[in-house]
Amino acid sequence: MSAKAKxxxxxxxxxxxxxxxxxxxxxxxxxxxxxxxxxxxxxxxPERLAEQIAALGFGGVAVALTYHRARLLFPRYGRVETVPAxxxxxxxxxxxYEALAPSRTASAETVRAVHELRAACxxxxxxxxxxxxxxHNEALVAALREAEAQSADGASVGRSxxxxxxxxxxxxxxxxxxVCRQFGPDGVEVEAAWYPSWExxxxxxxxxxxxxxxxxxxxxxxxxxxxxxxxxxxxxDPEKLAAETRAAAGPPFxxxxxxxAAAPSAAGAAGASASACxxxxxxxxxxxxxxxxxxxxxxxxxPRAAVMGRLLARAAVQAHAHGATLRTTAYGEAATVALxxxxxxxxxxxxxxxxxxxxxSDQEMLAxxxxxxxxxxxxxxxxxxxxxxxxxxxxxxxxxAALRAAGADGIAFYNHALAPHEALPALAAGAAAAASPxxxxxxxxxxxx
Ligand SMILES: [Zn+2]
Numbered sequence: 169m170s171a172k173a174k175x176x177x178x179x180x181x182x183x184x185x186x187x188x189x190x191x192x193x194x195x196x197x198x199x200x201x202x203x204x205x206x207x208x209x210x211x212x213x214p215e216r217l218a219e220q221i222a223a224l225g226f227g228g229v230a231v232a233l234t235y236h237r238a239r240l241l242f243p244r245y246g247r248v249e250t251v252p253a254x255x256x257x258x259x260x261x262x263x264x265y266e267a268l269a270p271s272r273t274a275s276a277e278t279v280r281a282v283h284e285l286r287a288a289c290x291x292x293x294x295x296x297x298x299x300x301x302x303x304h305n306e307a308l309v310a311a312l313r314e315a316e317a318q319s320a321d322g323a324s325v326g327r328s329x330x331x332x333x334x335x336x337x338x339x340x341x342x343x344x345x346x347v348c349r350q351f352g353p354d355g356v357e358v359e360a361a362w363y364p365s366w367e368x369x370x371x372x373x374x375x376x377x378x379x380x381x382x383x384x385x386x387x388x389x390x391x392x393x394x395x396x397x398x399x400x401x402x403x404x405d406p407e408k409l410a411a412e413t414r415a416a417a418g419p420p421f422x423x424x425x426x427x428x429a430a431a432p433s434a435a436g437a438a439g440a441s442a443s444a445c446x447x448x449x450x451x452x453x454x455x456x457x458x459x460x461x462x463x464x465x466x467x468x469x470x471p472r473a474a475v476m477g478r479l480l481a482r483a484a485v486q487a488h489a490h491g492a493t494l495r496t497t498a499y500g501e502a503a504t505v506a507l508x509x510x511x512x513x514x515x516x517x518x519x520x521x522x523x524x525x526x527x528x529s530d531q532e533m534l535a536x537x538x539x540x541x542x543x544x545x546x547x548x549x550x551x552x553x554x555x556x557x558x559x560x561x562x563x564x565x566x567x568x569a570a571l572r573a574a575g576a577d578g579i580a581f582y583n584h585a586l587a588p589h590e591a592l593p594a595l596a597a598g599a600a601a602a603a604s605p606x607x608x609x610x611x612x613x614x615x616x617x
Contacts, residue, residue, distance in 0.1 A: 197548065198578030198610060199227025200602035201295060202595065206231055206257035206274060208585035209281035211245040218288035221584060224592065225599030228295030228608030230357050230580065231282060233258050233347055234270065236304040236327070237370055243588040253327070254307035257282055264346050268308045268315070268329070268339035286351050295608040298353040298492075302340055303329040304360040317364050320389045320414050320421050327371065328364040331472075331509070332394035337479045344483045348490035355609040356487045356494045357522060361480065362508035363390055363472055365500055375420070380453065382461060385504050386417035389468060402471040409467060416460045418453065465507060472509030481517025493519035493610050495550065500524075502539035512545025519610045520548035522580065527556035529567050534574055541575070548610055550578035553598070555587055561597030568601035578608070 202221055209217055209231070221229050237253040257274035272279065289296040304327050309316045315333035317325045329336040344356055366384040367373060391399075391413075396406035414421040454460070480496055487494040496518055498505050515521050523540040525533050533553070541549055551571055555564075568579060579602045581595050 196572055196576065196578050196602055196604040198550065199295075199604060199608045200225070200579050200581065200599045201228030201230060201297065201608040202226045202581045202584045202599075203230045203232070203299065203552070204584040205235070205240060205249075205251075205586075206233065206278050206282045207240070207247075207249045207251075208242065208245075209285040210275075210278050211242060211247060211585075214281050214284035214288045217285060217584075218292045218294065222292040222294050224584075224596045225603060226294060226581075226608070228297055228354065229285075229289060229584070230297035230299040230355075231257075231285065232299045232301065233282070233351070234300045234302070234305070234343070236301050236360070237306070240586065242585050254305040258347065258350060260343075261346050261349070264349075265342045266338045267312050267335045269311075270305070270308065270343070283351070286353070295354040296351065297355040297357050297609070298347045298351055299357045299359065300343060300347065301359045302343070302361045303331065303336060303364070305329065308339065314393065316392070317390045318392045319366075320387045320391065320410065320417055322391065325364055325390075328360070330390050330392050330394055331361070331363055331479055332390070332392065332398050332475055334394075337482065340479060340483050341486050344486040344494065345490075348487055348492050352490065353492050354607070355519075356483075356492050357497065358480075358483065358494065359497045359499070361483075361496050362476060362498075362505075362510060364388060365504045365508055379420075380418060381501075381503075382453070382457060383417045383419065383421060385507055386413050386461065386464065387421045388504075389413050389417075389507065398471050398475055402474075404467060404471075409464075413464055413468070416457070416464055469506060469509060469511065472507075473511040473514040476509040476514040477517060480514065484518045488612060491612065493612055495520040495522050495610075497522040497524055497552070498540050498544065502536075502543060505540060506543055510543045512543075512547065515544050515547045518547070519612070520550060520577065522550045522552050523576075524552045525554075527554045527559070529556075529559060529563060530570075533567055534570055537571060537574055537576065548577040549575070550580055551576045552580045552582055554582045555591040555594055557590075559594055561594045564594045564598040565601035568598050572602070577610075578602075 235251055235255040237251060237255065239248060239250045241248055252273050254270065255273050256270045258279055259272050260270045262269040286296045306327055308329060309327065312335055315329045315335050317328040317330035319325055347353065347356065366388045391406060391410040399406040399409055484494040496515060498510050498521055521544045523537060525536055528536050537551060571579060581598055587595060
């Protein structure tokens with residue numbers, strides 16, 4: 169799905185046009201790097217892959233050691249790879265985990281190729297980043313149902329652990345430690361660490377009519393048992409907060425007053441479940457809907473950000489113990505990302521953030537960068553950008569220069585394995601435009617060494 173389609177799916181509004189600051193661009197702090205999948209290490213051969221990535225001008229490669237289910241098209245290799253839910257491309261040391269322990273799903277040959285790629289990166293002088301999809305893992309969800317995230321109606325989201333559950337944080341710590349012990353990565357890049365938003369690209373929602381952006385944002389709010397405990401500790405009445413959130417989300421999380429569905433008999437009763445569905449007025453959105461959402465966000469975000477700050481800081485401590493840095497991705501429209509718990513405080517304990525810009529270019533790209541940057545304060549910001557057939561070498565180079573001028577600290581290109589032949593000149597042009605002395609990994613904070 170294109171970024172635009174994803175933005176539409178997320179109900180995103182048209183971006184505000186912003187202008188890049190005038191004047192010469194400051195150099196990036198970090199050398200550019202590129203994402204890839206472990207399967208490419210086997211398809212290309214580890215040595216050849218490291219050589220190609222270095223020859224394109226990249227200073228590092230991020231390899232997805234854990235991933236969500238997907239069908240991946242590798243046009244330069246004539247291959248389609250379907251990876252399963254909870255894809256794990258290394259051999260976990262299960263003794264290091266608690267209740268949630270992953271199992272290898274990739275072939276033994278693929279795992280061997282990834283280890284060889286890691287060694288080849290060192291020989292070619294490029295950084296090796298462990299790219300980890302953290303909480304989107306159906307196998308782990310099945311192993312501990314009480315840790316599963318829910319949507320605001322109390323239904324399981326079907327794919328994701330909730331960060332509020334203590335075992336989710338324990339899993340993240342153990343995973344980072346395990347991967348660092350086995351691969352000695354220069355950096356760890358964690359994706360899907362946050363509270364889940366409405367849906368990832370690999371889930372299809374079947375619904376007649378157009379869901380509102382607000383319904384998807386607020387309807388994604390989790391009020392599982394662990395989240396309710398988090399909100400109660402913050403002084404909220406969790407049931408009241410959940411009911412207010414569903415009412416503000418509107419259909420299908422709240423039933424229109426003239427709807428045919430019966431209101432749950434438990435609604436309003438003491439101890440009403442999180443799935444109790446408040447009735448709302450039918451028709452157009454209330455005039456004060458924006459203000460109501462803003463007031464709710466001010467109550468929802470700080471407790472979530474506090475949980476995320478602890479989870480991420482503890483994961484970073486594990487990475488630092490092995491000499492690696494840890495960054496986390498922010499993906500989606502800014503209002504959605506904010507409700508996932510992304511604040512400057514939540515990322516204070518990590519070494520930087522990766523702001524995902526997708527196929528956006530030019531002013532739309534800069535506007536999205538600025539919107540996500542506002543959520544992460546002064547954390548070092550790497551941007552991740554996708555090749556797309558509309559992006560030429562010249563346009564990619566111009567976009568890179570604009571992002572440098574706008575204050576990005578580094579750039580990552582998505583994705584070496586997926587790129588067709590015609591994309592490679594654009595990736596090389598992007599790497600050349602981004603080339604800066606230094607490493608693709610931020611230096612470890614002094615206190616972490
Ligand atoms: Zn939850």
